[in-house]
Ligand code: AHG
Ligand code: MN
């Protein structure tokens with residue numbers, strides 16, 4: 001054997017997502033296998049969406065639907081397609097009694113009244129990048145229901161607050177496709193191997209550097225940012241941090257998770273609570289970042305401690321990334 005072959009065979013990477021989930025099942029408080037199945041269902045839908053994303057330019061699936069979603073934003077064909085795929089997988093899987101999707105105003109009852117979980121999802125994140133072949137993603141957040149098993153899910157199931165999440169994750173359809181998730185025992189990342197149709201463990205225990213060289217925000221909104229955000233950004237520039245912003249939250253977040261840095265979606269003059277949705281963008285990404293050793297705040301407040309209102313599609317500002325940068329931002333916000 002050549003030394004290279006030997007090295008390749010010695011590497012621990014090679015565990016499939018399936019096997020990993022099975023191995024880790026006992027770590028979970030309710031180790032009955034249902035949550036594991038739920039994660040598998042999400043991964044399956046992710047594979048299908050990955051296929052659609054890959055051939056989007058060929059299959060006439062790009063472009064706008066001509067409809068607006070509940071956010072008043074124009075739906076793209078892939079938004080709708082991804083929504084259908086994830087809801088279908090969760091419905092067929094049987095473990096989720098309901099889904100809250102960015103693309104649907106109301107809770108979707110899957111009909112699995114005995115399902116113990118609910119899933120909040122942004123089926124396709126980064127809509128503006130679909131047609132131009134730039135990285136996009138999916139974000140999900142899972143709760144154990146508080147409503148009676150055997151009946152329909154209720155709003156309260158989704159409004160338990162970020163600390164009640166039992167799992168959260170995202171899929172990045174990027175230069176490679178990755179699934180990253182946490183069940184509250186650290187963060188693991190899996191890379192999709194196209195020819196085998198499997199996710200393989202590639203990043204076993206992801207930790208974000210405490211400091212980082214990157215700030216990520218839409219600087220076009222500069223004049224609409226509150227003073228504290230501009231003050232903070234000026235300090236980033238004085239220290240010669242570098243700017244990276246692609247406009248897909250999942251992609252910007254993922255890069256900073258590995259390199260260290262801070263992602264900002266601040267309040268703006270016309271969007272006083274920012275743009276991003278708390279239940280299927282803010283909470284899940286905050287859960288993952290805390291598990292990776294980073295932080296997420298809405299300004300002075302920690303995202304996971306923010307009490308949700310009764311609006312399922314509520315928005316909240318998001319500042320997320322390396323702990324030291326987020327602490328700095330938080331301090332400026334509190335002044
Ligand atoms: P979505 O495509 O799910 O509606 O999310 C879009 C979000 C997010 O992905 C991204 O970070 C942000 O919108 C970009 O907004 P700006 O164009 O205002 O920078
Ligand atoms: Mn989004």
Ligand code: MN
Pocket residue numbers: 079102122123124125126127
């Ligand atoms: Mn979306």
